[in-house]
Amino acid sequence: MTGPADLIFYFVAALTVASAILVATLPNIIYSAVALLFSFAGVAGLYVFVSADFLAATQVLVYVGGILILILFAVFLSNRISTVKISNPVHFNWQAALLCLALFGVLSYTAVSTKFPVKPGLSYQPTTAEIGELLMTRYLLPFEVASVLLLAALIGAALLSRPEGEKERSADMEEPK
């Protein structure tokens, strides 16, 4: 029973995995970043198939719109234009490739052969309201801890990326009074 939904699922899955393989193998780091974009978008598509609509939107907003832009910023700020082409040399490593293939074999064999207690019948309902409600009731403490963590990461990133001379200049500015 392969309906159009199954075809779309296989297409999205192939897109995700193929882009991930390209991320791991492409020699130019900018091409890797673009392949990562397609991989993130494919994961967002997979979320739709498991009735996680809020998570799919979050994936597009945060990963594709935020983290990928940050990664591209990091690429452009940490390479000279002339060296970008050789910025990401692929050191093909037999041991690493073998390890990853073996791990993939073990993981997929386990996933396919294990009988998980799957509940019959599937339901596709909007999840946004329920997630919001749970975040404000049952998961309130993790929610607040995450907000404190985000604040700490924001301050830490701003402090780390400040240029070296800035400290002395701000000290000079305070002296006249």
Add this chain to the structure above:
Amino acid sequence: MGLDKLLVIGAALFCCGLYTILTRRNAVAVLMGVELVLNAANINFVAFSHYVSRVIGGQIFAVFVIVLAAAEAAVALAIFLRLYATTGTVEVDTADNLKG
């Protein structure tokens, strides 16, 4: 679409991310591998919460993982810029100042 297919996709993403982390020298590329691994974990969380437990807690856990990934990427970018200003490159091999 089944649980096992999603788990296989998650395993493939995880192994691609692991290979990226193990073989790349550029720190930004290593960060890309870490993001792939986090995405693989998220797929597993959401798949199990949809097919097995039928409770939405898996999706909430995935939301927190996304929050952590965003914070991690921001701090990592700041560290890379500092590393580039110090050593002139972001190759992970060159950051060995603390080596005895």
